[in-house]
Amino acid sequence: MGMDLARVGSKVAEIFVDGVTYTVATAKLGLASMAMLALSESVRGAYNYVEGCARQVDTLADTASAMWVEGVVVDAHRDAAAVMRGVLADAESLANEAEEMAGDFKAAKAGHEADYGPVHDAVVSKPGQMATREYYSNR
Amino acid sequence: MPSAPPSAPVVTDEPDGPPTLVLPRVTLPGPAVPPPPVPPSPAPSTSNSPAALRSEGHDENEGGGAQAGLGGVMVAAIGIAVAALRGMTQWTEDRRQRFQDQAPVRLAAAKAKAERIKDRAEHEAALAAIGNDAAKARAKSRIQSPTEFGGDATKNKGGGGKGGKGAGTFGEGGSGGSGRGPKSGPDKSKGGKSGRETASHGSTGAGGKPGPGGKGKGSDKGPKGADGAGGSGGKSPKSGKSPSPPSSSPSLERARGRQERAADKQRAKDQRRADRVAAQLEDRGKDRKRHHGSQDDRQAVKDRIRNGRLEAKEARKDAARDARRQERADRKAKRKEEKAARDRTALAQSVGQAVTEETERRLRARRDALDPPVLSRNRKDTPAEDAESGPKVDLKKKPRAPKGSSTAPPKATSPKPPPGPETEAEPPGQETGGPGSGPGSRSRRNREQQPPPRQEPQADGEWLRPPPGMRVEYSVTIDRPDREAQAQARARAKAEEELRRRANLANVFNPAPGLPPGPTTRSEAPPAAPAPPPSSTPSSTSSPAPKNERKAPIPMPGGPLAHPAPPPSSVGDTQFTDSDLTVYDVIDADQDMAEEIMAGAEHALLVADRCQRLQAALEGLRASLIAKSVPGVFVGWCTRLIERAGVVEDKAVAVARGLPRASEAIAHAGAVAAEHDKPVADVVRDMGHTAPADTSYHQE
Known part of the structure; x- marks a missing residue:
């Protein structure tokens, strides 16, 4: 899992290293979106076990209290479960954040394509050479 | 006439085949004026003697030097050359034509056969009525073929079509070729080409080539082509191209009529033949496929027949082999069973049949039951070696002793002797004593078995640590309840035993934890105590019946069934345990979990690291976008994404922390749990008890 996370993360990072062109940038935005989604999933999966641990500790504490184990011991376990749940919440929010970020990548791609795609097409399809970009400005 | 010499060599070059023509030409340039000496190897001697050249008959055009005669000579030479050429081409074409004419015949025959075979097989296999239909269809096909030229083309496919085309081309070639024959070289070459073109249209183009031949040979070949066409068309004429050419000339219509007639005859023949073949092959030929190769069809049919036979044979052989194998296997199994039965009986005789029978019964019952393999082995051994049951118990105790905490090992060694004495003393003392020893040993075993599960999980945890984030680890935690359940079952058994023991043994002088049975034995039979191993052997010989009782309990400890058996023991080591959870469980579980969770932290850190890199990359992207003056929302999105990456990183760090x-x-x-409750648990364990008494028992 760790390897997965590392791979996914490095993939996300490497996506924007190359030279930037319209085509490359939009394509990489799409890739980054997918990579972040994968990261989110892997984070979620990686920390699911924390949930299992917390549940187990809780049941353990319940059983212990039913056996009249000292309150200190039971409480210690209950606290530990609570801490775990807190971490779990963090992990969950991390996964959610990553997912949202994946959505942002997607939205950025869509926005840029809708926003600038036609211009790119026009420039690409223009016969002959492009003049300086200022020449095409409309003040 | 300088132009003449070059033209001549050109013509000569085309024929390729006849070397005789080339040689005379070579001689020509020699006598001629400088211009023509194109051929590099002129022979001066030949040039000097025109007569010699004339004798050959070809070279008079220039050698004679008379320009007036040149034209006629030229024409004659060319005519000869062309004739030779034609002879060559016609010869080759004849060969081709023959081959191609025959090919459709073969093809049609083979296909007809194959079709008949297939149809027949299908029809007859399905219904006799369908066979009648097939006959009708045959009759119809005969009728149709004359009336509709291409009617049966669909059935007989390419073969017939080729024949028809051949006929058509022949008709054209015959008419046009006669006129062209006498003409000049280039025209002839064209004629040949046209013939080839037509040939290319119809696969059996040979028919068209005789046409250009025009002269004597052309006429000769005309009939041949007609025959070939007729033969091929007879099998299955095709409507495709044949109709168009005939429209041009009446002779073609005649030819067509001939072809049709021939086609009818041949068809009838072929059908008869095919029917015969089909009748022979009906049985075998259902599933066979047809190839489209003309010659291959027959062979393919034969091959299929052969293959069919071979396959049938092989199938039969295989079936026979399988049957034999099964028989052998059955025999072997029977023999094995018999052997086993004999062995068992022998053992029974040696030890005492009653004992063995009982053991066998139990054995089978237990095998059927769910017990783990180890236990089953023990049981198997027990029938063979009755006396060894005691030593086995010892063996189990030994491993267990080391497992116990530092205090355990010495005590464990000491307890061993008591069980032996118990076994000896018990039979004489009380009936319950025998089984009691069993349960005591069990309780120790149980303890042994209990701790290992706890320790095993730890070991598992350690093994699983390397892949820390893996879920496999989590499965480990899941396993626990099972262990606990097992532990509970064992604990209950122990508790029962403990009860009995305590009830029986008021006088306890406990030197060691595992020893409670020991003292009892000593009280009853002090002398026996010293030698446990010998005691086991004598006991086995002394009384088989008690052994059985002991044996029965011994195998049982693994499973819950064991508990009912022990009660009879004299001073049983009674243990009461029914716990869903023990201090050890809690401590182990907490430890494992702590390790697992720590491992997960590393991954969170990794994610945080990657997020940082992503942030940097996004910043680089934004910088380059700005540098390239990319307008629109992209830059804004980049800023947003950078922020998000920061948030993700923070969260990852939070998780990591x-x-x-x-x-x-x-x-x-x-640690808290261990601090509070572990000492008591340790003492209880060290004292050889499964669990302490009820709390009220300790109130003062």
């Missing part, structure tokens, strides 16, 4: 905290918390909880 939170996980150690969680790990610490659970570890602390385990």
